[in-house]
Amino acid sequence: MGLYRRGKIYWASLTHNGEQIRFSTKCRDKKEAEAVYAKILLELKIGKVAVIQPEKKEKITxxxxxxxxxxxxxxxxxxxxxxxxxxxxxxxxxxxxxxxxxxxxxxxxxxxxxxxxxxxxxxxxxxxxxxxxxxxxxxxxxxxxxxxxxxxKVKPLKGETKRLRYLNQEEIQRLLSHCDNYLYPIVFTALNTGMRRGEILNLKWENIDLKNGLILLEKTKNGERREIPMNESLKTLFRQLYTQRRLDTDYVFINPKTGTRLTEFKRSFATALKKAGIRDFTFHDLRHTFASQLVMAGIDLRTVQELLGHKTITMTLRYAHLSEAHKREAVRTLENKLYHNFITISLQAK
CATH class of the missing domain: 1.10.150 (DNA polymerase; domain 1)
Incomplete structure (x- = not known):
């Protein structure tokens, strides 16, 4: 019982004569709604209001x-x-x-x-x-x-292909080397944080905590606050950007032509991909690259989940097979480098 919002309007809920009643305060401001709600409660207490009509169920589309x-x-x-x-x-x-x-x-x-x-x-x-x-x-x-x-109860369609495209170390270097001056910091940030495109473009300097090495995201896809640690390379990049920042905007990434917040870089990114010889790749795949490289480096999935801001581990599990594959490859590398000749010699001796 109390106040709650429906869209932009505050509604109230109370019990009167043993019946729960909900009604609109017709207020968008919370303090005004609280005043209306308090007035109704007072009038009910002194018997001034005989009855409150409950909300009519409107057939809204x-x-x-x-x-x-x-x-x-x-x-x-x-x-x-x-x-x-x-x-x-x-x-x-x-x-x-x-x-x-x-x-x-x-x-x-x-x-x-x-x-x-x-x-x-x-x-x-x-x-x-x-x-x-x-x-x-x-x-x-x-x-x-x-x-x-x-x-x-209606289930999603079957046959949806779960696409997972990521860059290897050599491709990452090629892509970065072909990014122009304003695109490079954006791509570098995505590769080192796994942040979504919208999260990066909405970054303001107030979100960058260089002292503690953190990026503070208030507005995320799932609506929850997220803190992303910065490595030394990324901190160095943001320090350079900070010294070159424009004083007439709070945004980190700005359009070099207009001086306003950058909203689109599709053409520049496509050009960089083409020059780097990388096909079938989207900007969102930089997020997959971040996660994939972490998993292949042995980072546990729970940590990757927290860094990506996934609400549940289910989304992060799509990277699980990379961990197993990388472990198998590591064992094969060890075999080739250390034990192959030893095994061969041992078998011949027998």
Whole structure:
């Protein structure tokens, strides 16, 4: 009981005459909402308010909920733009359906329709976003548990290829050597931290703690705060950038032409890849490279999970096979360098 938010508006919940009642304070500011809530409680106590009418269950559509309540809630997440763009791929009939009317058939049709023109990975990503939206609708009591269970029971499509592309040491050096002056620090940061593209471009100098060697991320994909340690090479890079920084912006990485926050470098990155002779590679694969190199260096998966900011170990397990493969390769190297001649000589002597 108390105050809670639905989108940008604060709602209140209280018990009156043995019945739980929820109503809108019609306030966006928390202090104003608290004042309204306190006034209602006082009036109830002295008997001034005879009865409070409970909220009427409005038949809001998926589109109304997604735009007016869900997206504002996601605004601080790094995945906000992805979720906002995803609305363009959702069919109109789906967006116009009232939240309380959804059932398993609606989600099945949604998945089937998308699967005719989209890859399984894209369909599953959209399904995940839709399910998360309905989860928040349940939390905010816009739908009931039974409705959510009907939606949640729909499984992701099979046949999704889990792509894992990473660079070896020689490829890393080639790529860095072909990055131009403003791209090099961005790529170097990704390779040494595993940070996502959005996290890097949103970096401000207040997030860089050179004294303690930490990058402090307030805005991450899963909405949780993350601290990333910097190695000496990265600290040296940021010290150089700090001495050359512009005083008219707080952002670390800026557009050299406009002096504003850098938002795109796709063409420069593609050029660097081409010059380095690297194919089938995306900027996000630098994150895979960071994790893969750590695992192959013997770092445990739990530590890699924390560095990447994965909420669960499940996502990190995709790198587990690299650890085993690297161990086998290490044993083979040892055999070739130290014991091959010894075994051969021993067998001949017998």
């Amino acid at each position: 998926f589109n109304q909920f997604f735009v007016e309540q869900y997206l504002p809630f996601c605004k601080k997440q790094s995945s906000y733009n992805t979720k906002r763009y995803s609305l363009n791929m959702i069919p109109e009939w789906f967006k116009s359906t009232p939240l309380m009317d959804f059932n398993t058939r609606h989600i099945d049709l949604f998945v089937s329709e998308l699967a005719t023109t989209r890859k399984p990975a894209t369909v599953n990503k959209l399904l995940h976003i839709v399910k998360h939206a309905f989860r928040k609708a349940l939390d905010w009591e816009l739908i009931d548990e039974a409705t959510f269970k009907k939606i949640d």
